Amino acid sequence: MAVIMCGGEPGAFDLVRTLGKAGIRSTVFSSRSDDIAFRSKYARRPKLILPEFRAENYGEIFQRIAAFSQTCEERPVLLYAGDSELMFVSMFREKLEPFYRFLLPPGEILESLMSKVAFIQFAQKMNLPVPPARGFASVSELQAANQTIDLPCIVKPAYNQDWFWQSEALKRRFGTYKQALRRFDSRPALLEFCKEIPETRSGFVVQSYIDGPDNSIACFHGYFDEHSVCLGSFLTREIRTNPPCTGDLACCETFHDGDLAGLSIEYLQRIRFQGVVKIDYKWDEAAREHKVLEIEPHYQAWHLLGAYAGVNLAAIAYRHQKGERVEPQTEYSDNTQLLYLSNDLKAYWHGYRKNREWTCGSYLKSLAKKKHFRIFDSADPMPFV
Known part of the structure; x- marks a missing residue:
């Protein structure tokens, strides 16, 4: 049995x-009683409603999902669909292992x-190509x-959830x-x-901004076993994000780049990675290389695109x-697109329309291309209704 844990939609449905x-x-398992994933024909019953994934709720979340596991004939496989969920699994790793199957890198x-903040020093130690960055504990x-x-x-922020405003x-x-992520061209x-951002104990990072359009943002997606052997991988690039340049998925597509895929696998094996992963890159024209922006060890919306x-x-x-035998899978089609239509429309209207990166004609032409939708699926229509 597979169990998907997500604080909110549409991550679970992906x-x-x-x-x-x-x-x-x-x-x-969702923190939203109206999560669209519950309406999918692929979702088992019963559904389990969890508290919000905040530290003060972690104990209760553990009790609920541990109790569910004890009703199953065998330990379910646990999939976690976000930063807050990953934080929970990391903190309760040892307690969860008797109840669920999952694979994470060493602590x-x-x-x-x-x-x-910790990634700055780690990337330098492991000789990963990252933009210059500095961590700060406070505004002072x-x-x-x-x-x-x-x-x-x-x-x-040091952790994404530090900026999940309450x-x-x-x-x-x-x-x-x-939306809080933005480029700064002046020190004042x-x-x-x-000064306006609430301070946290974990601090924040100031990183050099790499100029370039959204299609210069590329992602490596992979799964690595306990020995850091890659059992599957694919590459995607952004077509549009919401908001532009720093935002979430709006429209993206698969592509091939043997050099980037090979480097990604080498980087992850260098750090002894295991489990599911996404590396965010941005092409640095001045340095003539892809710079690593982030390495995310949790399940993603882009995995739906990879499956297509x-x-x-x-x-x-x-x-x-x-425990089944899995042959490595790296063959996939180029230019397969995934569209998150509501996000994409917002990105165009509030961003690309104003900066003229996409004209009305070029935008409509791009929508006419064959693509898959993040929410709508004719084979599983109820979550869309």
């Missing part, structure tokens, strides 16, 4: 469909990937070093986590922004963790 395409039905490596530290910051730059005032001021503007193209990482992970 994985329900991805596994469903391989003939694997799954049980959904010290996992922490270095989850924390953007940044203020003391402000004149030495290279521009343009971007500010990121108050309505912060949500109105900064928007979503992705950088400092003013950081020919490499189903969620199914590979499920079968491997069940």
Whole structure:
């Protein structure tokens, strides 16, 4: 049995469909009682409603999902669809292992990937090609070093969930986590922004901003066994994001680049990675290389695109963790597209239309191309209704 754990939609539905395409039905644990994944024909009953994935709720979440596992004939395979869910699994790793099957990298490596502050030193130690970045514990530290910051730059939280705002005032001021990410071309503007962001114990990162259009953002997706052998992989690139340049998935496609795929596997084997992974890259024209922006060790919406193209990482992970023999899968089709229509329309209207990166004609022409939809699937229509 597969169990998908997600704090909110549509992340759970991405994985329900991805596994469903391989003939694997799954049980959904969600923090939303109206999660569209519950309506999928690939979702098993019963559904399990969890509290929000916040640290103060982790104990209760563990009790609920441990109790569910004890009703199963065998340990289910656990798939986690976001940063907060990954944090929970990491913190309760030893307690969860008697109840669920999952594969994570060693603890010290996992922490270095989850924390953007820790990742700076880790990337330098492992000789990964990353943009220049500095971690700060507080605004006062940044203020003391402000004149030495290279521009343009971007500010990121140590953990993504640090910018999952709890108050309505912060949500109105900064928007979503992705909307809060922005380019800074002046040091006073950088400092003013950081003063307004609530301070956290984990700090924040100021990273050099790499210029370039959205299609210069590429991602490697893979699954690695306990010996860091890659059992499946594919590459994607962004066509549009919401908001432009720093946002979430709006429209993306698969592509091939043997050199980038090979380097990605080499980087991950260098750090002794195991489990599911996504590496975010951006092409640095000045350096003439892809720079690593982030390494994310959890399941992703892009896995649905991979399944359509020919490499189903969620199914590979499920079968491997069940102890089945899995032959490496790296053959997939080029230019297979995935569209998150509501996000894409917002990205065009509020962003690309204004910066003229996409004209009305070029945008409509791009929509006319054959593609798969993140939410709508004629074979499983109820979540869309």
